[in-house]
Amino acid sequence: MKRLSYILILFLSISCTTKEADPIKLNSDGCDFCKMKIADGKFGAELITTKGRIYKFDDIHCMINYHKENLTTNIQSFYIHDFNQNNVLIPAENAFYVKGGEISSPMRGNIIAVKTEEEAKKIALKYNANPISWSEIIK
Template sequence: MKKLSFLFLFVLTLVSCSMEKQPIAYGEDSCDFCKMTIVDQIHGAELLTDKGKVYKFDALECMLNFEAEMGKEKAGQFYTNHFLSPGELIRAEEASFLITENIPSPMGEFITAFPSQKEAEKVQAEKDGEVYTWGALKKQQNQ
């Protein structure tokens, strides 16, 4: 009986610590940085810590600001919604980002994600602005 109980607790621990993104409940979930309700399905974001805790944000800049203020916790994975398929979360590290005042965002920094640089540049041709990689965006935001 003890072995069965131990096995159950072990499996429960593994499941509860999984590194999985979670869907954002738009209109219900609140941003873990600014506390606003997350409603914009193009600009939402999500951060998973290296221990599997999930934080949700209404905009990329909230996620970046939150990461900068994290204490002992370490960020593990970053996800972002994107312009071409609202509500879908993609890996931020693989995305490209357009900053243009012609696409409003919830916190007013005008950062919009795209699944590829090619797609970001297509919209840039119409809406102006600057295209960034994830690394370049993080550097630009930390200045």
């Protein structure tokens, strides 16, 4: 019986802290860094702590700045809006990024994230931007 109790407690603690991305409510949710309303479904971002707390941002720039100011916060995952699908969050470490050029994001992070490398190459040409990796962004 004791063993079953430990297993149940372990299962409940894991299920309560593991979370997936929570869709951002555009024009309703506020950015946890700059406090502006999140209005653009192409540039938003989200991070989830190991305790299950979700922080939402209107630009990847805000998420990165928040993370740098809160290095003791244990992060479970980062999500970023897919530029090609309005208000769809994708895992940040799996996305492909382009930066600079003629890209103009809400807080001037000027980074676009997409699901595939092919999409990133097309966007880089269109916006005269350069590829950048997640590891370069997060450092």
